[in-house]
């Protein structure tokens with residue numbers, strides 16, 4: 617029986633520890649279907665979702681991201697960016713925590729709602745993943761390195777157009793270690809009648 621949508625929203629967590637088991641092709645197809653049924657500005661649907669189920673390709677991306685971080689200069693002082701740049705040079709670094717599947721959401725450049733559209737699609741992916749018993753996590757580093765020539769050349773070989781902007785990526789796989797639910801901060805909801 618389908619689980620209640622609010623139950624799925626509550627139980628979804630960002631997974632950072634995956635088993636080696638690869639989700640089936642049918643499961644990935646459901647995630648991609650959920651992605652393309654997200655709303656989009658003016659019904660643009662100008663996005664592209666590229667699911668990678670090949671561990672060698674993900675490892676190659678990890679190497680390119682590690683290389684890219686060496687010379688990348690963050691454009692602001694968001695602590696996660698500085699932390700990722702530093703962490704990327706450690707031997708244990710893996711940009712998507714060894715997830716067996718990665719979904720890359722890209723979109724047309726210079727489109728005002730590119731990021732919003734892809735982010736709504738990503739949440740659809742996360743919620744359907746949860747409903748299928750899969751873990752998921754938003755991964756930012758490919759977006760930060762979206763203009764890195766080495767990474768872009770490689771993504772081009774995977775069919776991601778050079779002109780596309782890389783909006784966000786979803787790590788997907790079976791959960792090895794569940795994440796604890798972070799408490800909700802108080803005072804972030806209001807109703808004005």
Ligand SMILES: Cc1cc2nc3c(=O)[nH]c(=O)nc-3n(C[C@H](O)[C@H](O)[C@H](O)COP(=O)(O)O)c2cc1C
Nearest residue numbers: 628629630631632753754755756757795796797798
């Ligand atoms: C825009 C955005 C970027 C994020 N980037 C990353 C990331 O690069 N790596 C990561 O492990 N988690 C990332 N996350 C996941 C958040 O850390 C996570 O959602 C938050 O800690 C709350 O935990 P929960 O998702 O389990 O509720 C990101 C989430 C969002 C919304």
